[in-house]
Amino acid sequence: MKEPEEALAAARRAAAGTEQDDDGVSWTLEDPTLSSGQLMQWAILAPDEARVYSTRRMGKPITLVKRALVRMLRQYLNEVNAQQSRFNALVAAHVMRLEQRVDELERRAAEQDHPSR
């Protein structure tokens, strides 16, 4: 076989006779639907101290210094987290309320369009 087009047709014919694998991997990814729970989870900041590290080759001492600084500034950082989380949570809650209102309005509009349903 020489032509790639022929090869593709042959591959399709051969694959048609085989069983699908149950490997959980789909050909096309589905659009993720972000749940309200996920939104709220992201809204409340919970930084992981393990993510404070040096990217240098011999960076272990630098990592220790960075983490010590984080601990020294904990009171201030907690305050920043609290303020940001409060804002995020308010926005997330507002978005959720708007979603509920949109759902309600769409339901009413559908009822008006099809009153017999």
Next chain:
Amino acid sequence: MRVSQVLCAAGPVDAVTNQAFAWRRKFDGWGWSGADYAARLAPRFRSAELKDLGELAPAADEVVLVHYSGYAAGLDRVAASTERMLLLSHNITPSRYFWATDPVTAGVCELGREQLAQLGMRAGAAAGVSEFNARELEALSGRPAQAIPVLFEPAPIPRDAVAQDGPPAVLFVGRLAPHKRQDLVIAAFARYRRTAPGAQLTLVGSPATEEFGAWLRELADRLAPGAVRFETEISGARLASHYAWADVFLCLSEHEGFCIPLLEAFHSGVPVLARGAGAITEVVGDAGIVLGAGDDAATAAEAVRLVVEDGELRAELRARGARRLEHYDAGRAAEQLRAAITELAA
């Protein structure tokens, strides 16, 4: 002529960063001056050649070449300060691929689409590195955009990077990210491996997030234990060796704005089997086997088997790949960009 370049984000193995550096070498060769700026740097990336975007204050006769790849704070200020901005879109990955694994990147992509539209309306000239990107930019901005291909200047293949007699080797090169679908590559390879038990798959690329990299490794251990090798941040020589050892380059990305590794595969004489998504169909042309929307991992596995086992088919794909590279001749791309910049500067 003075030309400054702007990168939305820069990193050590980032294709767009490498493009900017390659263009700077060309500009130097043409006797053009200027500096390069980045809005963000990857954590481990330090480059004396890049300045912070905040330092850019374009002179009246200076051309600003923006390599656009995602939202960048500060770009709007730059766009407002010059009429000589050439916007070159390298594509923005749709945000939907990142919400589950990397919401910050998802946000950057989401905002980027909006910013790209605004910049496209303001820019003195607009272009994309592929027809796919150019059309997307036109749709966003409502203004014409031309295609100026990437500057592909492959390094000569090292003498010690020679093909080895060994088990079949499948290769994919690209950042480990959801839209590049390395999970599907692993699944297709696992199916193929049933007919070629010794086969090896090599995935070259840094993970977009540690969690996503770990998930791919777990999947590989489950579907093809011991047969998948992950390589990150390797040298050019090591990469050339992987291309030399590969029997087939398997790209199942769901979205690509260009995909330079396809050209690297053509250059190295590796037959290409790819999914026709994004700009891939355009870049591959007739030089590879292009899978469609209705195909699946089983078809990909069968196609891999055919490419590995059929010498005549492999030879034809290699020949077509070599011909396809002529379309991406670096001299032609250089002339196109040079003309666009010169026109903007006039």
